[in-house]
Amino acid sequence: MVNMITSILNFGRIKTKLSPPLLITGLMFFAALIFLFLNSPEFFLLKNIVNIFNQCAVLAILSLGMSTVMIGGGIDLSLPANMALSAIFGSTIMILTGSVALGCLIMLISGVAIGSLNGFAIARLRMIPFVVTLATMTICGGISVWVTNSVSIFNQPEKFFDIFLARVLGLPLSIYILILCLIMTQIAMSFTRFGWMVYAVGTSPAVCRVSRIPVKQVLFSTYVLAGFLAGVSAIVVTARLGSASANIGNDSVILDIVTACVIGGVSIYGGKGRPFGACVGAVLVVILGNILNLLEISFFIGLMLKGFLIIFFVSLDGLLVKQNE
Amino acid sequence: MNLDFTLNRALDFAFPIFLVLVSLGFALVEPSFLSLENIFGMLHAMAPIAVISTGMALIVIMGKLDISLGSIALVSMGVSATLLQSGYGFISSSVIALLVGATLGAVNGFIICILKVNPLIATLGTMLTFRGLGNQITDAQVVVLPDGFRALGNFSLGIIYFDTVICLVLLILVHALHRRTKFGKVVTAIGNDETTAERVGLPVTRTIFFSFVIAGMLASIGGFFASAQVGAVTSFLGKGLEFTAVAVVVVGGISLFGGRGSILWGVILGSLTFEVIRSGLNYLGANPYFYQLIGGVVIFIAMYAAAIKTGYSANNS
Amino acid sequence: MNKNILQMQNIKKTYGPINALSNASILLKKGSVVALVGANGAGKSTLMNILGGITTPDDGEVLVNNKKVNFNSPVDAARYGIQFVHQELSIFKTMTVAENIFINQFPTQFGIISKQVIEATTRQLLAELGSNLNPHHYVESLSTGDCQMVVIARAMLGNPKILILDEPTSSLSKYEKEKLNLVIGRLKDAGVAIIYITHFISEIFEVCDSVTVMRNGTTISSQAIHETDNSKIIELMLGDVASIEKKRRKERNKNIFLKVDKLQNENKVKEATFELNKGEILGIWGLLGSGRTELVRSIIGLDGQPKGTILINNHGKLTPISAEYLSGITAYVSEDRRGEGVLLPMSVLKNTALPNLQKVSGNFGMIMLNKARNLATRVIKSLSIKVSNFDQKVGTLSGGNQQKIVFGKWLETEPYLLILDEPTRGLDISAKGEILKIATDLANNGVSILFISSELEELMKISDRYLILSERHVVAELPGDSTQDSLISALSKTVQGSAA
DSSP: OHHHHHHHHHHHHHHHOOOHHHHHHHHHHHHHHHHHHHHOGGGGSHHHHHHHHHHHHHHHHHHHHHHHHHHTTOOOTTHHHHHHHHHHHHHHHHHHHOOHHHHHHHHHHHHHHHHHHHHIIIIISOOOHHHHHHHHHHHHHHHHHHHHTTOOBOOOOHHHHHHHTOEETTEEHHHHHHHHHHHHHHHHHHHBHHHHHHHHHHHOHHHHHHTTOOHHHHHHHHHHHHHHHHHHHHHHHHHHHSSBOGGGGOHHHHHHHHHHHHHTTOOTTSSOOOHHHHHHHHHHHHHHHHHHHHTTOOHHHHHHHHHHHHHHHHHHHHHHHHHHO | OHHHHHHHHHHHHHHHHHHHHHHHHHHHHOGGGGSHHHHHHHHHHTHHHHHHHHHHHHHHHTTOOOTTHHHHHHHHHHHHHHHHHTTOOHHHHHHHHHHHHHHHHHHHHIIIIISOOOHHHHHHHHHHHHHHHHHHHHTTOOEEOOHHHHHHHTOEETTEEHHHHHHHHHHHHHHHHHHHSHHHHHHHHHHHOHHHHHHHTOOHHHHHHHHHHHHHHHHHHHHHHHHHHHTEEOTTTTTTHHHHHHHHHHHTTOOTTSSOOOHHHHHHHHHHHHHHHHHHHHHTTOOTTHHHHHHHHHHHHHHHHHHHHHHHHHTTO | OOOEEEEEEEEEEEETTEEEEEEEEEEEETTOEEEEEEOTTSSHHHHHHHHTTSSOOSEEEEEETTEEEOOSSHHHHHHTTEEEEOSSOOOOTTSBHHHHHHTTOOOEETTEEOHHHHHHHHHHHHHHTTOOOOTTSBGGGSOHHHHHHHHHHHHHHTOOSEEEEESTTTTOOHHHHHHHHHHHHHHHHTTOEEEEEOSOGGGHHHHOSEEEEEETTEEEEEEEGGGOOHHHHHHHHHOOOOOOOOOSOSOOOOOEEEEEEEEEETTTEEEEEEEEETTOEEEEEOOTTSSHHHHHHHHTTBTBOOEEEEEEEETTEEEEEOHHHHHHTEEEEOSOIIIIIOOTTSBHHHHHHGGGHHHHBOGGGBBOHHHHHHHHHHHHHHTTOOOSOTTSBGGGSOHHHHHHHHHHHHHTTOOSEEEEESTTTTOOHHHHHHHHHHHHHHHHTTOEEEEEOSOHHHHHHHOSEEEEEETTEEEEEEETTOOHHHHHHHHTOOOTTOOO
16 A cells, blocks of 8 residues: 555656655645635635735744754754743843844844754764754743743833834735745755755765765754744744743644644755745645634644644655665 | 773762752751651652653663653543543543553554654654644643542552552563563663664564553553642643653663663652752742753753763764 | 585575676585685675575575575574574673573563573573673673674574674684684584684684685685685685786876875774875775775774874975875765765755865855856766766666766865775776776876775776785785786785784
8 A cells, every 4th residue: 555655646746746745735735725715715815815924924934944954854842942032031131221123133142042052962962953952942941931930021112013013015024034034044055055065964974074064063053043043033923922921932833843844845854855845834834724723623633633744744754765765 | 091981980870969969958958858758748749750751761771762651641631531520430441541541652653663753753743643632632621530539649558658659569560571571671672773683583663662552551650640649630731741751761870872771760760859859949939840941951961971971982983 | 424414506696687696505514614705795695694594595405404495584594503693793782691692582481581591591601602701791891702702602592503604703803713713613513514704814724624715606616624725715716817908007207195104093994004106096905804995084084083194295395284184185985885975865966066065156155056067067078977967866877877976076176185995896897997997097197096996807907006905904015017916915914913
């Protein structure tokens, strides 16, 4: 039966030039859109589409960061916790000094710092990415709750919200930020030395070492970049929610990020996928969430569905890798 | 070379010494901390985490990780509580809870052994899926357990609690399984090197599968103890428990790389350490979430220590 | 008494297009030790894998005690008394000696392992082997020799009639080798027949009764040990090399490029001192395990920092440099093409660009796609690589073309030193010829080359001089006009007074 599935997928691959995981994602997307068209055509109003993108901006930016790390062969479970803690730090500074610029800068610096901690432990100390970022996630979560005493910070300066909730040409600023991040990350991965090295390291660190690629630096940089993007998303999420709290880094966010990357064609094993795909995955995750809402399916079943998707796509990936050998 | 060796040995004793120091520290602040009553109280409170860590220890010695154990606890107790509310008897709901734990463990085993998904990703997926399932079943509401439960959960003969005894029994059983049966030896062998184990002809797939089933069952027992102590099943059951279990195992000297460690002493040392920290912090009136932070820091330190240990050979290449 | 216990006859085995065995055979008498030798790829492993039940032959027969048998798994083979001690020892470091021995067959009572039985039997087994290992010691604290003893003891549990030892001495000290020989003696006395696979030819004279030589998937000869000697065996292993037409200019100015002095890298490279001239092809010659790959990897620091001195010719003066510096001007074509040579799932474009990223990028680290494309096209054209376009994935190319990609990407880095480790392995005749021609052209243009090959023929075709390695030491340098005989007999040289 496995053979039947793979031959169907191979057929699809040859016809559409898309790899099997992307094929399935494409089909899901298509099916989702058709469903929405039939059941709630108001979905396709411009206003609503803009809203969808706004909703998924944060998830998409985080997924961009995660995709970079995954392409290099690693994983970073601490991104949501990073975002939450950075939001808290930045908001606190913003409130204390009244300076929006400083607060935003702190958010970015905090994101980079936490990313560097991960990168250092993984690249230099050679620790296991999964466990290290799990530990970082717990630490950041713990600090977040401790520092805020589980109370949200919501008295950021008005100016902050004025800036980041503004609309330019009818589109919220968050979408521009997302597009900017997407363009920069995708360009970095597709057209820079750094990006090509990340793909190579994710494919085979041994070949890279022989080719004199600085594997450690490359890996370190992926975690720093992901941390930076977590800082960016801290800014966007604080503006959107109107507050910063430990809860913005809760469990379901990491689930969404991994789902988005995995269905977006980014391989957990490294070397495959594109940041753009992760973005598309994020959009699809949000759309699926909306559909589940429409169908009044509980949030928890949604979690189960996402878990199932992750396992499905990762095993599919593993199957195909084995087939190609 | 001498420095390496002494450093290695020092690291071995680091955590037990740490436990002693922390205990003494708390005792200085609050003398009754080291009273017999308090100590047995701590043993009682740590029963849930100790049981779950026992399952985690087995998995880690095998060189793998299972971060879905807390969620398994939730689903098992969610099912059990629902059944109890519908009028099922105590025994049947408990047995069913155990079966649910075994089944969910089997799901993990299936994904890892048959679908060949990396255990880290697999249990990340199942952790979130099972939590969703558990919350779905309980509707994220608090399900109050019948009175008898709370009584049972806190039942004690003198100062020795019922769940402490069960916990110890389970710990000894699993320890014996690990040390004295063929199954346990295969677990250690896999933790050494899975490829070599296969090459020698050991029943690797079967052993991995059943280890996850056992861990699932132990998770549901842990969930039972946790809910019984409180008298209710909440959606917070098991949340973060798996991370603490990893930290417990690591502090107990069981290497994340597999193949090493004693389940009995490791789990006792680890869970005692974390319980001392938790109740000590409680006494001091510190924020309960500080505890979560400690768990993360501990994992970090332990991994760093492990990295140093193996690092001397790794850093040369 | 000296009955035939094992006969393998006319064994054939192909793996797809590769002919692993075309007519292999071996004969084993009860209680005797047969050495099985042959160069890399001769088919020894395949033949033994068939005997060990790991794979099945396409044709031919296997007779144990004069009865025809068929093995479908190692368990089957074990039933007939065949035990295989692999080169890579299957041991579990964190477990004890006794546990390692019994790992497959713990005796139990009601499911609990019988500790006393294990301990007693272990002591007995070890005593029979003349070892005084403690059953309770953890294997990770044991030396390689002792680990091997454990694996042999495990094999002995199955009461084997036939024991296969695959390269048993490659990681042993002199002292441990002697101990092993004693053990083999005891096993012989107990009636166990042994197949001893090795590439240390000189050693077989100490323990073996006869020697079977394989070459190109066929058994070439089978003789009693006293009827032959070192050189004869090596000659049989390597076969006749047709008179080699040298493809290199004879006249050349000796202009030193590199000098390596007393290089040492833990136990990978014990001692290496040699010189390399500009535009010279230095053929590195030695048997398997002599340390050739380790040597070339060590001088460019790929396996940790080596001790010793590396000097380079800097405007006539020999100046010391680090391995890292040398690596920066060196192109390394690894013997592991799939693991270290190419990124299989990635395109030709990306593969060729990888060591040349500086070259194809511009400001801000941006890749100039046209530069990268030009580079890929240059590589494809200059090496006549058969590929439809540079976006094709390297994994879909033939072995020869993949190897050309490896060459091509390195040539673009304009190296001063080129290291070739088994560059023609697995390639067809014409591809081999092309690779050799590329190497000679490069040397003619001034690139210095270190060339490792197990095929004497191609080594002799293009080498200007030879460096002979044995047991991780450089033991000799031979001139370019050395005869095949002198090269082969150079291999028989062992290192005098090698450290234990």
